[in-house]
Amino acid sequence: MRKSFLLFLAAPLWxxxxxxxxxxxxxxxxxxxxxxxxxxxxxxxxxxxxxxxxGRLPKLNYSxxxxxxxxxxxxxxxxxxxxxxxxxxxxxxxxNRPDSLNNFQSQLTVDQVLYDAGQTRNAVKxxxxxxxxxxxxxxxxxxxxxxxxxxxxxxxxxxxxxxxTAEQALRSAEADLKRAESVRAAGMSTDVDxxxxxxxxxxxxxxxxxxxxxxxxxxxxxNDALGLPLDAAHAxxxxxxxxxxxxLELAALERDASATRPEARATHLAADLAMxxxxxxxxxxxxxxxxxxxFEADRQQFINKGGANWLASIGLRWxxxxxxxxxxxxxxxxxxxxxxxxxxxxxxxxxxxxxxxxWADLRAAQQRIEVAKAAVAEAEESLRITQNRxxxxxxxxxxxxxxxxxxxxxxxxxxxxxxxxxxxxxxxELAAGRLSPSSEVLN
Numbered sequence: 001m002r003k004s005f006l007l008f009l010a011a012p013l014w015x016x017x018x019x020x021x022x023x024x025x026x027x028x029x030x031x032x033x034x035x036x037x038x039x040x041x042x043x044x045x046x047x048x049x050x051x052x053x054x055g056r057l058p059k060l061n062y063s064x065x066x067x068x069x070x071x072x073x074x075x076x077x078x079x080x081x082x083x084x085x086x087x088x089x090x091x092x093x094x095x096n097r098p099d100s101l102n103n104f105q106s107q108l109t110v111d112q113v114l115y116d117a118g119q120t121r122n123a124v125k126x127x128x129x130x131x132x133x134x135x136x137x138x139x140x141x142x143x144x145x146x147x148x149x150x151x152x153x154x155x156x157x158x159x160x161x162x163x164x165t166a167e168q169a170l171r172s173a174e175a176d177l178k179r180a181e182s183v184r185a186a187g188m189s190t191d192v193d194x195x196x197x198x199x200x201x202x203x204x205x206x207x208x209x210x211x212x213x214x215x216x217x218x219x220x221x222x223n224d225a226l227g228l229p230l231d232a233a234h235a236x237x238x239x240x241x242x243x244x245x246x247x248l249e250l251a252a253l254e255r256d257a258s259a260t261r262p263e264a265r266a267t268h269l270a271a272d273l274a275m276x277x278x279x280x281x282x283x284x285x286x287x288x289x290x291x292x293x294x295f296e297a298d299r300q301q302f303i304n305k306g307g308a309n310w311l312a313s314i315g316l317r318w319x320x321x322x323x324x325x326x327x328x329x330x331x332x333x334x335x336x337x338x339x340x341x342x343x344x345x346x347x348x349x350x351x352x353x354x355x356x357x358x359w360a361d362l363r364a365a366q367q368r369i370e371v372a373k374a375a376v377a378e379a380e381e382s383l384r385i386t387q388n389r390x391x392x393x394x395x396x397x398x399x400x401x402x403x404x405x406x407x408x409x410x411x412x413x414x415x416x417x418x419x420x421x422x423x424x425x426x427x428x429e430l431a432a433g434r435l436s437p438s439s440e441v442l443n
Contacts, residue, residue, distance in 0.1 A: 072096060
């Protein structure tokens with residue numbers, strides 16, 4: 001069923017049907033092997049909880065054995081348990097040198113812990129904390145996959161837009177060449193202008209070739225992030241346009257990161273786990289009480305000449321001294337607990353720093369967008385004026401080429417700023433622990 005679903009998702013991609021960023025994320029989450037591995041780890045952790053809970057239930061065992069011997073003690077005790085002991089077995093001769101005897105023994109035992117000083121409770125709690133830590137690892141992997149897909153997707157979109165910009169610059173340079181040839185034909189310039197523009201046209205053509213190669217690589221990188229063949233074809237529909245984001249409060253983002261980041265939550269759970277293990281180590285110093293019951297059947301032959309007996313007992317076991325092993329385990333668990341608390345503080349500081357870095361990158365990208373947008377408009381207007389002046393013989397080719405270069409560079413910077421804003425917004429969601437398949441930044 002899952003394979004068919006994935007084929008259904010992947011089929012449109014081969015036909016170059018539209019692929020949005022959110023669709024790409026959904027596809028990657030279904031294809032990613034790291035997420036499959038963490039899902040299996042979560043299931044394994046759930047099974048460990050059931051294993052720990054089994055300590056609260058009785059243990060039922062059945063055994064079957066066969067023995068044959070002429071040992072006097074074995075023969076004497078076996079006859080008693082088989083209910084086959086008679087007056088003739090008191091004779092000194094048979095007591096000292098009995099004939100060999102068979103004993104088929106069937107035994108059914110039940111053991112139930114009545115009190116274990118909280119060891120089973122601590123084991124169940126430890127298994128539950130381990131499962132939660134595995135789930136946080138799964139969530140962290142999911143967010144990393146989403147962030148990786150967003151990077152690859154916007155990288156491909158940026159490469160496509162950069163190629164369009166280069167092609168636009170190429171068309172503009174070709175128009176400039178025709179303009180220069182017309183001006184030369186009118187006797188208003190020399191071959192120097194035409195040659196200069198030809199050199200500029202060659203440079204722009206090289207950039208267009210490089211941008212096309214960059215686009216091919218970016219598309220392959222996106223396919224790799226999606227878990228698809230590198231040459232799979234897509235029609236990317238999410239535009240490289242600025243995000244309209246509300247003002248984000250840094251303090252609130254840091255609080256969210258401390259509370260919800262998988263890494264931060266994992267360290268909190270690790271500290272709880274270390275505390276639980278410390279309590280389990282101390283519980284080994286307390287007594288344990290258990291119930292034991294057994295039903296036994298002993299026979300000379302497998303199906304007859306035998307007897308049965310039963311036993312029920314309650315026992316207490318108290319570890320008074322075991323070579324200071326328990327003391328060492330308690331000390332070890334105490335050190336692990338201190339380390340867990342230190343890791344909590346270290347990771348909390350690290351995630352807050354990541355939030356600040358992503359927040360600063362986002363603000364810088366948003367400001368760059370405004371500056372670059374204005375620069376594009378000014379460069380295009382300056383180029384238009386220069387082209388008109390050049391045709392009228394009022395400007396030289398140097399001014400024309402300088403303005404052509406300025407337009408290409410300003411458009412490239414604008415695209416880079418929009419790309420960086422999109423990525424920074426995604427990274428901020430990731431740093432704050434909010435990134436999910438339904439995040440607004442994926443629109």
